[in-house]
Amino acid sequence: MQCRSVLTRVDALRTGELQPDEAGEVRDHLRTCPSCDESLGDLDQLAHAVKGLAQPPPRSCRDAICDRFDSVEAAGQRVWVAFSSRGLTMIHAGGSAEEFRARYAGHAGRELDHEHLPERLRRQVAAALSGEGVDDPQLDFVEVTDFERKVLEILTRIPRGEVRTYSWVARQAGRPAATRAVGNICARNVLPFVVPCHRVVPTTGGVGNYAFGAPVKRDLLEREGVPVEELDELARHGVRFIASTTTKIFCVPTCRDARRIRDENRVPFRDAEEALKKGFRACRRCLPAAA
Amino acid sequence: MKNSWTGGEAALAAEAPVENLAVAVHRRENGAFERLIDRFEAPLFGYAHGILQNAFDAQEVVQDAMMRAHRALTRQYDEARCASLALRPWLFKTVRNLSLNRRRSKTRALEEPLGSFDDGRLGPFTSGQPSDLERREETEMLRRAMALLPVEARELIVLRFMEEMSYAEIARTVGGSEASLRGKVFRSLKLLRDALEKRGVAHAM
Secondary structure, three states, X not given: OOHHHHHHHHHHHHOOOOOHHHHXXXXXXXXXXXXXXXXXXXXXXXXXXXXXXXXXXXXXXXXXXXXXEEEEEEOOEEEEEEEOOOOEEEEEEOOOHHHHHHHHHHHHOOEEEEOOOOHHHHHHHHHHHOOOOOOOOOEOXXXXXXXXXXXXXXXXXXXXXXXXXXXXXXXXXXXXOOHHHHHHHHHOOOOOOOOOHHHEEOOOOOOOOOOXXXXXXXXXXXXXXXXXXXXXXXXXXXXXXXXXXXXXXXXOOOOHHHHOOOHHHEEEEOOHHHHHHOOOEEOOOOOOOOO | OOOHHHHOOOOOOOOOOOOOHHHHHHOOOOOHHHHHHHHHHHHHHHHHHHHHOOHHHHHHHHHHXXXXXXXXXXXXXXXXXXXXXXXHHHHHHHHHHHHHHHHHHOOOOOOOOHHHOOOOOOOOOOOXXXXXXXXXXXXXXXXXXXXXXXXXXXXXXXXXXXXXXXXXXXXXXXXXXXXXXXXXXXXXXXXXXXXXXXXXXXXXX
């Protein structure tokens, strides 16, 4: 065997990766060739020195890939809660921990490991469940489109104790025709309770559908102080706006300004056009009509 | 014979088969993916850094590779495929492809391919017992010399001597036959030595 062939095989010989006959030939050569043996000593040192170059990564990518989960119990309900270092990422009622982890991986493409939910986040979830409302919830929207994010952010601004229609949300999001899209976004809201998709109802009356069933939605709204039966009554009569004869302002029925209008000053309207025509202006708080 | 190479019995850093991590991740076992990250993150970063020579890029590549690995193991591969998967070469190959793509997308000076260097005999390469300071300086010199190598040489040195992969695993990661890789590894090491010599440190090593 030539020196050159030997040298390219010695590294594999060192780790026992040569065939026995090949290994024998290399060993035979090395016994008789001091020049090869010397070269190897040099390379040996170099290989060892290279090993010392290994540097650890500046930070772990764990945070970007693994989130945590815990469960929260409040108002007689137990929910699974997933969270990242940035905030809440998913809430789900019912099912097992394993089902929740699988659901999460399907949604966010990340793994979940059990860890204690930080107190601040726990309070936010508990408050949302018991209908107390959450100011400034800490949320981390994962895998959402721009429009979806916009809609979810609008939802978090619907005040506790009030409701809006799907078409109202679509208009606020800048796409008035996207009523159905808004409905879909509400339906797949992965942060129910905290992102209050339950505060969005159909224009035609009733509370509409809910991921955990219409009765749960109705309960939740009542706990938040929404006069659900009164709303049903209004919807039955086709009333979508309430105006005040004293202020000449019209509102959505659950706007807190509309609810303190005295009975003798209340005027119901079917549509905003009509109210505007009669000299009423839209409330600046509940924004019942396009500006 | 004065060196450890010809002793013939140095063990490779074998993957400790305590559990089949790929299967554990596929089954969504609690903490399995974190274990995978903890086990492979640093070596993969070393490899990506070897190719890219930039910590920020290397970090991004490793993160991207981990996310892809997670998606593949949990959603795309069935359990049988996970069970038969050679996890380490598979992960390294992913990092390799992502690193080379990223490298290509950044326009850089062309480097001389490995094959064009002659693989003649090595000159003398002596050493005494260096002090700590000398050792630190040598490490720095070595780091710089590594940066001068063509990417092909650098990645082979990382895989063989830092990650201590077998030639079979290297072949799975970068492609090519074991025999040709043995030659390339040897030439890469020699190139590194030449680069050190150019900087006048050959005799300090």
